[in-house]
Amino acid sequence: MAIKMHILVCGGTGCTASGSKEIIEELNKELTAHDLNDFAKVVVTGCFGFCERGPIVKIIPDNTFYTRVKPEDAKEIIEEHIIKGRKVQRLLYVAPDTNQSVSDSKHMEFYKKQVRIALRNCGFIDPENIDESIARDGYAALGKCLTEMTPEQVIDEIKKSGLRGRGGAGFPTGLKWEIASKSRVGEQKYVVCNADEGDPGAFMDRSLLEGDPHSILEAMAICGYCIGANHGLIYIRAEYPLAIHRLQVAIEQAEQYGLLGKDILGTGFDFTIELRYGAGAFVCGEETALIHSMEGKRGEPTFKPPFPAQSGYLEKPTNVNNVETYANIPVIINKGADWFNKIGTEKSKGTKVFALAGKINNVGLIEVPMGITLREIIYEIGGGIKGGKKFKAVQTGGPSGGCLTEKHLDTPIDYDSLVAAGSMMGSGGMIVMDEDDCMVAIAKFYLGFTVDESCGKCTPCRVGNKRLLEILTKITEGKGTMQDLEELKNLSNVIKDTALCGLGQTSPNPVLSTINNFWDEYVEHVTEKKCRAGQCKALKKYVIDPDKCKGCTACARACPVSAITGTVKNPHVIDQDKCIKCGTCYEKCKFGAISIK
Amino acid sequence: MCGSKVNISEANYLKIKEICASFNNNPGDLINVLHKTQDHFGYLPVEVQKVVAECLGIPATRVYGVVSFYSFFTMKPKGKYAISVCLGTACYVKGGEKILDALKSELKISEGEVTPDGKFSIDVLRCVGACGLAPVMTINGKTYGRLVPEDVKGILAEYAD
Numbered sequence: 001m002a003i004k005m006h007i008l009v010c011g012g013t014g015c016t017a018s019g020s021k022e023i024i025e026e027l028n029k030e031l032t033a034h035d036l037n038d039f040a041k042v043v044v045t046g047c048f049g050f051c052e053r054g055p056i057v058k059i060i061p062d063n064t065f066y067t068r069v070k071p072e073d074a075k076e077i078i079e080e081h082i083i084k085g086r087k088v089q090r091l092l093y094v095a096p097d098t099n100q101s102v103s104d105s106k107h108m109e110f111y112k113k114q115v116r117i118a119l120r121n122c123g124f125i126d127p128e129n130i131d132e133s134i135a136r137d138g139y140a141a142l143g144k145c146l147t148e149m150t151p152e153q154v155i156d157e158i159k160k161s162g163l164r165g166r167g168g169a170g171f172p173t174g175l176k177w178e179i180a181s182k183s184r185v186g187e188q189k190y191v192v193c194n195a196d197e198g199d200p201g202a203f204m205d206r207s208l209l210e211g212d213p214h215s216i217l218e219a220m221a222i223c224g225y226c227i228g229a230n231h232g233l234i235y236i237r238a239e240y241p242l243a244i245h246r247l248q249v250a251i252e253q254a255e256q257y258g259l260l261g262k263d264i265l266g267t268g269f270d271f272t273i274e275l276r277y278g279a280g281a282f283v284c285g286e287e288t289a290l291i292h293s294m295e296g297k298r299g300e301p302t303f304k305p306p307f308p309a310q311s312g313y314l315e316k317p318t319n320v321n322n323v324e325t326y327a328n329i330p331v332i333i334n335k336g337a338d339w340f341n342k343i344g345t346e347k348s349k350g351t352k353v354f355a356l357a358g359k360i361n362n363v364g365l366i367e368v369p370m371g372i373t374l375r376e377i378i379y380e381i382g383g384g385i386k387g388g389k390k391f392k393a394v395q396t397g398g399p400s401g402g403c404l405t406e407k408h409l410d411t412p413i414d415y416d417s418l419v420a421a422g423s424m425m426g427s428g429g430m431i432v433m434d435e436d437d438c439m440v441a442i443a444k445f446y447l448g449f450t451v452d453e454s455c456g457k458c459t460p461c462r463v464g465n466k467r468l469l470e471i472l473t474k475i476t477e478g479k480g481t482m483q484d485l486e487e488l489k490n491l492s493n494v495i496k497d498t499a500l501c502g503l504g505q506t507s508p509n510p511v512l513s514t515i516n517n518f519w520d521e522y523v524e525h526v527t528e529k530k531c532r533a534g535q536c537k538a539l540k541k542y543v544i545d546p547d548k549c550k551g552c553t554a555c556a557r558a559c560p561v562s563a564i565t566g567t568v569k570n571p572h573v574i575d576q577d578k579c580i581k582c583g584t585c586y587e588k589c590k591f592g593a594i595s596i597k
Numbered sequence: 598m599c600g601s602k603v604n605i606s607e608a609n610y611l612k613i614k615e616i617c618a619s620f621n622n623n624p625g626d627l628i629n630v631l632h633k634t635q636d637h638f639g640y641l642p643v644e645v646q647k648v649v650a651e652c653l654g655i656p657a658t659r660v661y662g663v664v665s666f667y668s669f670f671t672m673k674p675k676g677k678y679a680i681s682v683c684l685g686t687a688c689y690v691k692g693g694e695k696i697l698d699a700l701k702s703e704l705k706i707s708e709g710e711v712t713p714d715g716k717f718s719i720d721v722l723r724c725v726g727a728c729g730l731a732p733v734m735t736i737n738g739k740t741y742g743r744l745v746p747e748d749v750k751g752i753l754a755e756y757a758d
Contacts, residue, residue: 017742052729197726296623296628358691445686
């Protein structure tokens, strides 16, 4: 009997953390118990994207999409769905607006507006089986390039597609390749894939590598063919063990198939790929720092020029692109630049993958065409704000980016519009915040990150960011002055203008964008010593309502610093000078007499 | 285990030599060598760094410079159960700090410290990429998601041995 049904189970990091391994074991056990191993097969895939509803199990061919599956559901899935052909209703996704269950993911709001180019294979194929990749056009583009196109033609095609670097800055990819191809012709050159995804709250690259590693290998080989390099290196975070494992498996399989190594497809073109591990340094996402780290040195950036295309890894011409950029290459070659450049906006072509997280109903990995609005992302794909709270801001671009607000909700998103709005595309982290988030505290959070991650080489970044953090801390503790706010602005601009690398030059962005968009909140912290979101501990004030207080003494007994006084059956009072705002009294009070002001 | 002082035994010395040799004693592979070495010893005390330097033929200062630069490398041993609390942005806005506070008060140690019995250590990390489960923490690589501070006690109890 031939395999008639496939049971796809998400093996991404998120779903694995919530038990997909156990689900796979149980499904296989049930298949064996019912002697169905010749009829149905369990396939471990990469990320489906809908992490909020994980672990995800999808049944092919009827495209039934089960959500929040538990190991104990395996029996019912096999006995009901696989054997009897009846869907397990209770595991289907229920659309919150209609209250109807939706069985096929393409009818879900979360997927309707998505266009999956980079993520085309994630959630469809077993990433540890090269045959499944090949069945979906894997390595077809490499074959086409090597046998039908000259390197110049390939570069022209990429240029015509309008593809820009997905790592953050958006430099045109075709132009980058052209520069590298013309640099020091005939010498040893290198192709590098930047998989050092250090941006907190972003997991695009990891999901791509876990779900479709062959696309990245294929694109790197195409790049090598174009620029005249026969060796590639992938610089990957050591914190991504699953992605590392899948890359190792993929490289080995591609070598066995003759798709990497010597004389690829009999064309005489050689290309090998090795892995280099990062060790937890955000600055290594910057290409010169990354190259130093690959050489076994401290990951400190250096001045550009010389650009890596002139002198990079081991002082040889080197082309560095981000994972998502590479993931687009094979599709552009297969479907043509004219197909690709019809998607997106005038200056930003194609799609962008975002990691949508924070205070939003549908947390997950999404891929949308450039030019989509934030409103569509947040309210349609994302399903709106969690708990019906009020939207406040969305942060894009991580520690280098900024906050966008209500007034930006209808701006079409592309590289240039985000910069104009005071943020940036960045690698694709998108964190949604609601009314309970304090924007001064958010700026402080990002600065804390930058101060930790600054390599210390240049003074503006090493010292300047520390001073910014001190001022922000002062403000959140209620000790700030209006003069401090001016200092924040001035110092931020100085750091932007004078820091050595991209990390330092963009590090004040979270401060500047929150100042621009939430100036009132900063002023409130300074003049009224008030935090409207109630996040800044020092500015919280616990007050007892004498009308509601029964004088039970529970709060006074619980207070660790004896700040509450009063006698039995009489209203109590909190001494604000002694109070350490721990909130214990608030939790102890059974009569709701204590409020936070 | 106390402090970062270990005496390099003959066996350990040979182990480091073997790791370095597996990378052809190439100084360009220093970071890969250190990953392997830390996997074996659990941390990278100065004595170990000196042997690595000797094998790769580079100054010990360069090895120290790299070890101290990258947050993944540690010169202090971690607890038997190493707890890492994610404070990436997604976890931060969903209350990751409260999880950290709960752990600190439960174990009576700060981040970067180990309990006196060597059982638990607490560290902070930036994003494990399981943002859909925020806030999360990991214990020896096992991920716990959608946490509230009240969960901490029960989870620690799983490690009572």
